[in-house]
Amino acid sequence: MKKFLTKNSKLVQVCTNCIYDENVDGIKFDIQGKCNYCAQIESLIKEYGTGGKKGKLLLKEIFRKIKKDGRGKKYDCIVGVSGGTDSSYLIDLIHREGLRPLAVHFDNTWNSEIATMNIKKMLKSLKIDLYTKVINSDEMDDIFRSFFLAGVAELDSSTDLGYATVLYKVATKFNVKYVLEGHSFVTEGITPLGTNYFDGKYIQGIHKKYGKIKMNSYPLMTFTKFLYWTLFKRIKKIRPLWYIDYSKEKARKILEKKFGWQYYGGHHLENQMTKFVHLVYFPSKFNTDYSNNNLSALVRNKIMSRDEAWRIYTKKKNVEKALIDYFLKRLKLSKKEYQRIMKKKPRYWTEFPTYKKRFEYFSPIFFLMQKANLVPKSFYLKYCKKN
Numbered sequence: 001m002k003k004f005l006t007k008n009s010k011l012v013q014v015c016t017n018c019i020y021d022e023n024v025d026g027i028k029f030d031i032q033g034k035c036n037y038c039a040q041i042e043s044l045i046k047e048y049g050t051g052g053k054k055g056k057l058l059l060k061e062i063f064r065k066i067k068k069d070g071r072g073k074k075y076d077c078i079v080g081v082s083g084g085t086d087s088s089y090l091i092d093l094i095h096r097e098g099l100r101p102l103a104v105h106f107d108n109t110w111n112s113e114i115a116t117m118n119i120k121k122m123l124k125s126l127k128i129d130l131y132t133k134v135i136n137s138d139e140m141d142d143i144f145r146s147f148f149l150a151g152v153a154e155l156d157s158s159t160d161l162g163y164a165t166v167l168y169k170v171a172t173k174f175n176v177k178y179v180l181e182g183h184s185f186v187t188e189g190i191t192p193l194g195t196n197y198f199d200g201k202y203i204q205g206i207h208k209k210y211g212k213i214k215m216n217s218y219p220l221m222t223f224t225k226f227l228y229w230t231l232f233k234r235i236k237k238i239r240p241l242w243y244i245d246y247s248k249e250k251a252r253k254i255l256e257k258k259f260g261w262q263y264y265g266g267h268h269l270e271n272q273m274t275k276f277v278h279l280v281y282f283p284s285k286f287n288t289d290y291s292n293n294n295l296s297a298l299v300r301n302k303i304m305s306r307d308e309a310w311r312i313y314t315k316k317k318n319v320e321k322a323l324i325d326y327f328l329k330r331l332k333l334s335k336k337e338y339q340r341i342m343k344k345k346p347r348y349w350t351e352f353p354t355y356k357k358r359f360e361y362f363s364p365i366f367f368l369m370q371k372a373n374l375v376p377k378s379f380y381l382k383y384c385k386k387n
């Protein structure tokens, strides 16, 4: 089998169907040289009927149920919007299907202006209400700073978890049972379950140790709140893009034409913090580059050749000086301090307090909950299984 050359001039085995190589966490290859992540995606396509008749029917039934359960309420579902391609396309899709969403935006104050403008333009034209939760920027920066000082990989996790918390809160406030997410495993792939992990206790613990100001307004997801929203309130998370024939490239064109929507240059790049994490932090400190997720998806969907994707993946990336300067300014770090921390040996989530043991202990309950669609299967696999 043909081997590929890495950035460090090592020959590695690469999946014959994508560009995941032998260094990806938990990777296995079959006799044909196809990786287990490609196999997992193929089995998801079968299960959800993605892009086929089965998927269409399943999604139609989901939308029918959402509308039925939402009768008499102001909104029938909650949708998280970031200004990125997937969530924007999702909003347009469900609007066409006659759903009555409330759009929710979590503003960690690091957003790019393009993203904010995209959200405003679209929602205005579709006459969809927007609920924005702006986090106190000093508090947010203090949490980011703690994670940076701790030297762990999950620098941006407080955004993801805070966002999830706000979605549940808003759903409860408006008595809505469905939270829709613009995730697509076809275009994003499945992130290896491997080394990254976060939960509310982790965020609290790291902030307690390294933070300077009190956590006041940040929406922290505690274990009890999580159980309350999923088990007691039975708020379901749905990912409609899992069922349909979805392409980011086509979606972008439709959005540009219909709403004057603008592209911000790449997956995860609509926010300055995620941009820093993906372009600087992961590659420099952890020697990992998650751009292989997206590039692999392009290869699987025959939008890009394997050679071309591998070339882009291994090409030296130019880091914008302005991005690092912005990071330093926001986190009040000197250049020297920054360099010292970046050079320090990475630390891992297992060295800090988390809910992981508790999730594992309650795993039989979460198993039933994932069967009832109250928590995603990916949650069950990542949080409740022993690794």
Ligand SMILES: [Zn+2]
Residues within 6 Å of the ligand: 015, 016, 017, 018, 019, 020, 034, 035, 036, 037, 038, 039
């Ligand atoms: Zn593969």
